[in-house]
Amino acid sequence: MDTRPAFVLIFANNREEALRLVEGIKDKRLLFAIFIGSTRTSLIPGITAAGPNPEATLYTPTLDVEYLVLGRPVTINAIPVTPSGIPTPAIITRACITRLGIPRLIVDCGAYARPKVPHVLLPHASTGGRIDVEDALPEEATRGLIEDARALAECLVNAFDVFVLAESIPAGTTTALAIMTGLGYDAWGKVSSSMTDNPLRLKEEVVRKALTRVKSRDPIHVVSKVGDPVHISIAAFAIEALRQDKAVILAGGTQMCAVLALIKGLLGYEPRNITIVTTRWLLEDRQSDIRGLIKMIGPNTPLIAVPLDFSDAPYPGLRAYEDGYVKEGVGAGGAVFLAHIIHGLSLDAIKRLVYDEYERLLGLMKNVRSH
Amino acid sequence: MDTRPAFVLIFANNREEALRLVEGIKDKRLLFAIFIGSTRTSLIPGITAAGPNPEATLYTPTLDVEYLVLGRPVTINAIPVTPSGIPTPAIITRACITRLGIPRLIVDCGAYARPKVPHVLLPHASTGGRIDVEDALPEEATRGLIEDARALAECLVNAFDVFVLAESIPAGTTTALAIMTGLGYDAWGKVSSSMTDNPLRLKEEVVRKALTRVKSRDPIHVVSKVGDPVHISIAAFAIEALRQDKAVILAGGTQMCAVLALIKGLLGYEPRNITIVTTRWLLEDRQSDIRGLIKMIGPNTPLIAVPLDFSDAPYPGLRAYEDGYVKEGVGAGGAVFLAHIIHGLSLDAIKRLVYDEYERLLGLMKNVRSH
Numbered sequence: 058m059d060t061r062p063a064f065v066l067i068f069a070n071n072r073e074e075a076l077r078l079v080e081g082i083k084d085k086r087l088l089f090a091i092f093i094g095s096t097r098t099s100l101i102p103g104i105t106a107a108g109p110n111p112e113a114t115l116y117t118p119t120l121d122v123e124y125l126v127l128g129r130p131v132t133i134n135a136i137p138v139t140p141s142g143i144p145t146p147a148i149i150t151r152a153c154i155t156r157l158g159i160p161r162l163i164v165d166c167g168a169y170a171r172p173k174v175p176h177v178l179l180p181h182a183s184t185g186g187r188i189d190v191e192d193a194l195p196e197e198a199t200r201g202l203i204e205d206a207r208a209l210a211e212c213l214v215n216a217f218d219v220f221v222l223a224e225s226i227p228a229g230t231t232t233a234l235a236i237m238t239g240l241g242y243d244a245w246g247k248v249s250s251s252m253t254d255n256p257l258r259l260k261e262e263v264v265r266k267a268l269t270r271v272k273s274r275d276p277i278h279v280v281s282k283v284g285d286p287v288h289i290s291i292a293a294f295a296i297e298a299l300r301q302d303k304a305v306i307l308a309g310g311t312q313m314c315a316v317l318a319l320i321k322g323l324l325g326y327e328p329r330n331i332t333i334v335t336t337r338w339l340l341e342d343r344q345s346d347i348r349g350l351i352k353m354i355g356p357n358t359p360l361i362a363v364p365l366d367f368s369d370a371p372y373p374g375l376r377a378y379e380d381g382y383v384k385e386g387v388g389a390g391g392a393v394f395l396a397h398i399i400h401g402l403s404l405d406a407i408k409r410l411v412y413d414e415y416e417r418l419l420g421l422m423k424n425v426r427s428h
Numbered sequence: 429m430d431t432r433p434a435f436v437l438i439f440a441n442n443r444e445e446a447l448r449l450v451e452g453i454k455d456k457r458l459l460f461a462i463f464i465g466s467t468r469t470s471l472i473p474g475i476t477a478a479g480p481n482p483e484a485t486l487y488t489p490t491l492d493v494e495y496l497v498l499g500r501p502v503t504i505n506a507i508p509v510t511p512s513g514i515p516t517p518a519i520i521t522r523a524c525i526t527r528l529g530i531p532r533l534i535v536d537c538g539a540y541a542r543p544k545v546p547h548v549l550l551p552h553a554s555t556g557g558r559i560d561v562e563d564a565l566p567e568e569a570t571r572g573l574i575e576d577a578r579a580l581a582e583c584l585v586n587a588f589d590v591f592v593l594a595e596s597i598p599a600g601t602t603t604a605l606a607i608m609t610g611l612g613y614d615a616w617g618k619v620s621s622s623m624t625d626n627p628l629r630l631k632e633e634v635v636r637k638a639l640t641r642v643k644s645r646d647p648i649h650v651v652s653k654v655g656d657p658v659h660i661s662i663a664a665f666a667i668e669a670l671r672q673d674k675a676v677i678l679a680g681g682t683q684m685c686a687v688l689a690l691i692k693g694l695l696g697y698e699p700r701n702i703t704i705v706t707t708r709w710l711l712e713d714r715q716s717d718i719r720g721l722i723k724m725i726g727p728n729t730p731l732i733a734v735p736l737d738f739s740d741a742p743y744p745g746l747r748a749y750e751d752g753y754v755k756e757g758v759g760a761g762g763a764v765f766l767a768h769i770i771h772g773l774s775l776d777a778i779k780r781l782v783y784d785e786y787e788r789l790l791g792l793m794k795n796v797r798s799h
Contacts (some may be wrong), residue, residue: 126583127579160587161583171551175583177547178536178548179546209546212497212533214529216588
C-alpha cells in the first residue's frame with residue numbers, strides 16, 4: 058500500500074529529479090532565506106507594479122520583510138500593494154513560513170531602507186543603479202557581495218540540508234532579463250511581471266540601453282553593468298551550499314533563471330542539486346516563458362509549480378492573482394511548497410491559512426495606509 | 429563495556445544536570461551565536477585589557493568577529509591584543525568553531541564599528557554609554573533590543589536544539605557587575621577580568637557611581653541605566669529559546685551570571701535548561717567567584733569548565749593564560765567544550781588546533797599591526 062500523502066504539484070521540468078527532491082525532503086533540515094535589495098531601475102515609470110508608485114517601490118523589500126517577521130510594516134506604516142491596491146505576495150509567504158515556524162532568515166543585499174527587523178547585513182550591501190542610464194554596481198561591490206554571501210553560507214552550511222532561497226527586489230525581472238541577455242541567452246520576451254500586462258517593450262528598451270555598456274560575458278562584469286545586488290548574492294550563496302553537497306531550492310519565477318545563469322556562469326557548468334519552485338500563476342503565464350528559459354540555461358534543472366488557486370477567494374485582492382496580477386515573489390511558491398510537503402498541509406488548508414492571514418491584514422490595514 | 433569517550437570536564441555546579449546535558453548533546457542540532465557590542469565604559473583607563481589602549485577597545489568586538497569568520501581583521505589591519513601584546517581568545521574560538529565547521533552566527537547588538545563580515549544586525553543596536561557618567565541606553569533601545577533578539581530567536585528556533593550564546597564586549601565584566609548589583613545581588617568582588625590583576629577597586633568605584641542613577645530593580649530600568657547592549661540581548665534571545673523548550677548554553681565567564689540574572693529578573697523565576705560553560709582559568713581565578721555568583725543567582729544552574737592548559741605552549745602569548753591573562757571571552761570555553769563533546773576531540777587535539785591557528789596568526793601578524 059502506498060502510504061505517501063498525495064502531493065498536488067506540477068512537475069514542469071525533469072520530473073524524475075523533482076520527484077526525488079520531493080520524496081527526500083520531508084525530514085531534511087531546511088532554511089528559508091529571503092534576499093532583499095533595491096535597484097533604482099524600479100524608478101522607471103511603468104516598469105514594475107511592486108509598489109503604488111515608482112518612488113514607493115524602493116521601500117517594498119523592506120516593508121515585505123518587516124511584515125513577514127513581525128506581521129506589520131515598521132519603516133513606513135503601509136503594506137506594499139500594486140498601483141491598483143493588490144497586496145504583496147509576502148502574505149502567502151507569511152502564512153506558510155512564519156506561521157508554520159519554518160526557520161527563516163532575512164539577508165539584506167542592498168535594500169534602499171534598512172529593515173527594522175533582525176536581518177543579516179552583507180557588508181557590501183548596495184542599492185543597484187538604474188541600469189538604462191548607469192552601472193548597477195561597482196565591480197568591487199559585486200565581488201564583495203559574492204564574498205559576503207559565500208562567507209554567510211559557510212557559517213550556516215552544516216546546520217542545514219536544504220537551502221530555500223527567495224527574493225524581494227522590485228524591477229527584478231528587468232535586471233534578470235539584463236543579466237540573462239548579458240550572459241548571452243536569448244531571454245527576450247521570456248521574463249515575467251507583477252502586472253497583468255507585462256511591459257515587455259519597456260523592459261526590452263531599458264535592457265537594450267543597458268547592454269550597450271556590456272563588453273564581455275564575464276558574470277561579474279555583466280552584474281556590475283546591468284544587474285543588481287540580489288541575484289548575484291543568491292547565486293554566490295547557492296554555489297557555496299552546492300559545493301558542500303547541500304540541496305538548493307530557488308523559490309521564485311523567471312528571476313531565478315537569472316540566478317541559475319549566474320551560477321552556471323561562475324561555475325562554468327550547469328549545477329546539479331538545484332530546483333526551481335514557483336507558482337502555477339507564473340508557470341501558466343502566457344506573457345513569459347520560464348520553461349523556455351530553463352531549457353536554454355539549465356535543461357536538467359527540475360521545475361516545480363504549486364497549483365494554488367484563488368478563484369474562490371472572498372477577497373478581490375487575492376482573486377486578482379487569477380487575472381495575472383502579482384503571480385510570485387518573496388518566495389511565495391516555495392513557501393506553499395514547504396507547507397505542503399514538510400507540514401503535509403493540503404492546498405485547501407494552505408488557502409485557509411492565507412485567507413486567515415489576509416483577514417488579519419485587512420483589520421491591520423484599517424489603521425494603515427496602502428503603500 | 430562503557431564505550432562512551434572519556435570526556436575531561438570540570439563539573440562545578442549541579443553535576444547531575446550537567447552530565448545529562450553532556451550525554452544528550454552529541455546528536456543535537458546546535459548554533460554558536462556570538463553577540464557583540466561596545467560600551468564607552470571601556471574608555472575608562474585601566475578598566476579592561478581587551479585592547480592595547482582604551483580607544484582601541486571600541487574596535488575589539490568588530491575585529492574579533494572579522495578574524496573569527498575570515499581569519500583576518502578587516503576594519504583595522506590589526507589583531508586585538510592586550511596592552512602587553514597577548515592576543516584575543518577568539519583564537520581559541522576560531523580553532524574550535526570556524527575550523528571545525530560548527531554553525532555560527534554573529535549578532536551585532538551595538539558594536540562601535542559595523543563588522544565587515546556578514547552578521548545579523550539588530551535594528552536597535554546601540555553602543556552603550558560610559559556608565560559612571562551617563563546612562564547605558566535609552567529605555568526604548570533596551571526594549572527594542574529585547575524585541576529584536578526575541579524576533580531573531582523566533583526566526584531560528586525550530587532549526588536548532590541547543591543555542592550556545594557567547595559575547596565580545598570590552599568592559600563587559602564591569603557592566604555585568606553593575607547589572608547584577610543593580611538587580612540586588614551582592615556581586616561585589618566576584619566578577620572576573622581579562623587582566624592578571626583584576627582592577628576590582630576601579631570597577632567598584634565606577635559601578636557605585638553608576639548605581640546612584642538606579643531607582644528600581646526592574647531589569648529594563650537597570651540595563652538602561654547601568655548595563656550595555658549585549659547582556660540584555662543574550663538574555664532576551666535565551667528566553668525565547670527556553671520558551672520553545674530548547675537548551676541554552678551561556679558560553680562565558682562571570683558576565684554570563686549577569687545574563688542569568690537578567691533572564692531570572694525578566695521571567696520572575698530561575699530558568700531551567702540553561703548551563704554556563706567556561707574555562708578552567710576562569711573557574712580557578714582567585715580574584716573572582718563564578719561559583720558564588722551562580723549560588724546567589726541560579727543555584728540549580730549547571731556550571732562546566734574545560735580544563736585547557738597552555739603551560740606547555742611554545743608561544744608566550746598562550747602561556748600567559750596560565751598567569752591569569754585573558755582567561756575567557758568570545759565563547760572560548762564553550763567552543764572548546766563543543767570541539768570536545770560534539771567532535772570528540774581530546775584536549776590535546778584541541779590544543780594542537782589552537783597552536784596551529786596561533787602559528788598561522790603569527791605569520792599573519794608579521795604583516796599586521798597589533799591592535
